[in-house]
Amino acid sequence: MDKIDSNLLESIADLHEIPAGAYNIRKNGEGFSRRSTANIEIVTKTDKPGIDIIVAPGTKNESIHIPVIITEAGINDLVYNDFYIGDDADVVIVAGCGIHNSGDEKSQHDGIHSFHIGKNARIKYVEKHYGEGDGKGERILNPVTYVEQDENSVCEMEMVQIKGVDSTVRDTKAHLAAGARLIMTERLLTHGNQYARSDMEVYLDGENASSQIISRSVAKDNSKQIFHPNAIGNAKCRAHVTCDSIIMDDATVSSIPAITANSADAQIVHEAAIGRINNDQLIKLMTFGMNEEEAEEVIIQGFLK
Amino acid sequence: MLKLENVSFKVDVDGRNLEIIDNVNIEVPDGAFTVITGPNGGGKSTLARLIMGIEKPTSGRILYNDIDITNLSVTERAKLGIGYAFQQPPRFKGLTVRRLLSLAAGSELPVDECCGYLTSVGLCSKDYLNREMDNSLSGGEAKRIEIATLMARKLGLAIFDEPEAGIDLWSFSMLVESFKAMSKGSHNSVIIISHQERIMQLADEMVIIADGKVRDKGPKERIFPQLMGEFSENCGFRGKED
Numbered sequence: 348m349d350k351i352d353s354n355l356l357e358s359i360a361d362l363h364e365i366p367a368g369a370y371n372i373r374k375n376g377e378g379f380s381r382r383s384t385a386n387i388e389i390v391t392k393t394d395k396p397g398i399d400i401i402v403a404p405g406t407k408n409e410s411i412h413i414p415v416i417i418t419e420a421g422i423n424d425l426v427y428n429d430f431y432i433g434d435d436a437d438v439v440i441v442a443g444c445g446i447h448n449s450g451d452e453k454s455q456h457d458g459i460h461s462f463h464i465g466k467n468a469r470i471k472y473v474e475k476h477y478g479e480g481d482g483k484g485e486r487i488l489n490p491v492t493y494v495e496q497d498e499n500s501v502c503e504m505e506m507v508q509i510k511g512v513d514s515t516v517r518d519t520k521a522h523l524a525a526g527a528r529l530i531m532t533e534r535l536l537t538h539g540n541q542y543a544r545s546d547m548e549v550y551l552d553g554e555n556a557s558s559q560i561i562s563r564s565v566a567k568d569n570s571k572q573i574f575h576p577n578a579i580g581n582a583k584c585r586a587h588v589t590c591d592s593i594i595m596d597d598a599t600v601s602s603i604p605a606i607t608a609n610s611a612d613a614q615i616v617h618e619a620a621i622g623r624i625n626n627d628q629l630i631k632l633m634t635f636g637m638n639e640e641e642a643e644e645v646i647i648q649g650f651l652k
Numbered sequence: 653m654l655k656l657e658n659v660s661f662k663v664d665v666d667g668r669n670l671e672i673i674d675n676v677n678i679e680v681p682d683g684a685f686t687v688i689t690g691p692n693g694g695g696k697s698t699l700a701r702l703i704m705g706i707e708k709p710t711s712g713r714i715l716y717n718d719i720d721i722t723n724l725s726v727t728e729r730a731k732l733g734i735g736y737a738f739q740q741p742p743r744f745k746g747l748t749v750r751r752l753l754s755l756a757a758g759s760e761l762p763v764d765e766c767c768g769y770l771t772s773v774g775l776c777s778k779d780y781l782n783r784e785m786d787n788s789l790s791g792g793e794a795k796r797i798e799i800a801t802l803m804a805r806k807l808g809l810a811i812f813d814e815p816e817a818g819i820d821l822w823s824f825s826m827l828v829e830s831f832k833a834m835s836k837g838s839h840n841s842v843i844i845i846s847h848q849e850r851i852m853q854l855a856d857e858m859v860i861i862a863d864g865k866v867r868d869k870g871p872k873e874r875i876f877p878q879l880m881g882e883f884s885e886n887c888g889f890r891g892k893e894d
């Protein structure tokens with residue numbers, strides 16, 4: 348592992364060295380290193396690129412790291428990762444993709460993830476996207492996420508893209524059985540001429556399923572963002588969708604939260620707001636001795652935390 | 653020492669020139685606790701904003717410790733040791749109370765110290781440290797945290813714009829105690845804009861601002877009894893500023 352590799356790994360997975368627990372590191376379109384554990388098995392797919400991650404029922408307090416790094420220009424990496432989480436398991440999954448592109452050709456990673464979460468199981472999934480490198484080649488990430496939650500399972504997903512990704516189209520779908528709970532948080536910062544689009548559909552199919560979808564974003568320079576989350580209640584359920592954006596410079600943000608109720612007992616709420624940083628917020632921090640740029644940075648960092 | 657020399661502040665409203673502050677001269681001596689009071693809409697908050705640098709005077713000079721700060725920015729004045737608590741504190745999504753206090757202090761504050769500041773404004777600290785300074789806080793809670801941000805700093809001049817507004821009676825007594833302690837210690841000079849008798853009673857010096865002008869100023873011993881007489885004749889004087 349060289350310096351670029353470890354820098355990327357630290358940015359996307361807070362990894363300073365090889366992680367404890369199960370892991371699979373993918374580099375430039377190929378498996379780089381891997382470890383399965385007694386309860387977590389990572390297997391290479393035979394029909395297409397990617398891996399199956401199989402977590403045994405009842406596995407508790409274990410972690411799985413599956414970072415992807417791309418350090419060469421001109422790579423177009425498509426990978427399928429399928430998670431099978433056994434009943435009653437409780438695990439943390441850290442994914443993420445870092446691209447270092449110093450060439451002129453584009454580098455692209457499309458991660459197609461599916462999660463099959465068993466009864467009463469609980470997962471926390473964290474995915475970070477990060478790009479760097481001084482080449483003209485674009486850094487493109489198009490993740491597709493499919494979540495299927497069995498009864499009373501809990502899925503907490505956090506998707507973060509803070510820096511350096513030129514174009515992202517994110518597509519997320521989830522189906523929730525009775526009593527299942529999904530908390531999906533998306534945090535995004537775009538700058539330059541970056542483009543980010545996120546489409547989400549969350550189907551609350553079972554009685555007492557619940558979901559909270561939170562999107563927080565900052566759009567700077569000439570960047571463009573589009574959010575389109577849709578919560579669909581097919582039973583007695585609860586869902587809350589919030590899109591909250593700070594817009595700066597010449598950026599464009601479009602928030603289109605949608606809610607659909609196919610049951611009279613579905614309670615679904617959405618909120619959306621787009622606005623500049625408020626002047627009083629800046630002044631307040633300036634009365635602490637910060638200059639305007641520092642104050643802006645603190646506000647953005649807090650907002651995306 | 654803070655000195656305002658012939659300070660005026662005019663604004664254009666629909667082509668009309670409105671004099672919000674009209675040729676004000678004030679001296680705030682070092683170590684003094686000064687209460688600025690006066691009828692609603694008289695220009696008190698504008699005066700505080702002029703001192704902090706949020707507004708710039710259209711004429712006149714502001715001197716702080718013999719430095720002309722008239723053209724200095726808010727940041728520069730903050731660095732000279734001037735602080736300001738908003739009448740309506742801004743909210744920050746994602747910023748915790750602990751982080752805000754640390755930003756105020758200029759370094760990461762230990763939990764104990766944060767708790768101390770929160771307790772002194774009547775908040776049960778452990779409930780608030782990790783709360784976000786967002787709209788989930790009530791007006792009174794946000795206001796008390798705002799006051800705590802000034803307590804977390806060691807200032808040459810601390811300005812509070814109606815700290816009592818929106819604060820319930822129970823917490824108010826505690827706040828008065830905190831201001832009393834403050835007048836004896838942490839900040840060198842304190843200016844409080846207030847309509848509250850109990851805060852006025854803490855004052856060394858008082859200034860009455862009405863119609864943008866200084867109507868009277870002097871030691872509390874002289875001004876306060878005079879005001880009380882006025883209150884009994886004209887109850888409309890007291891009230892909350894818009």
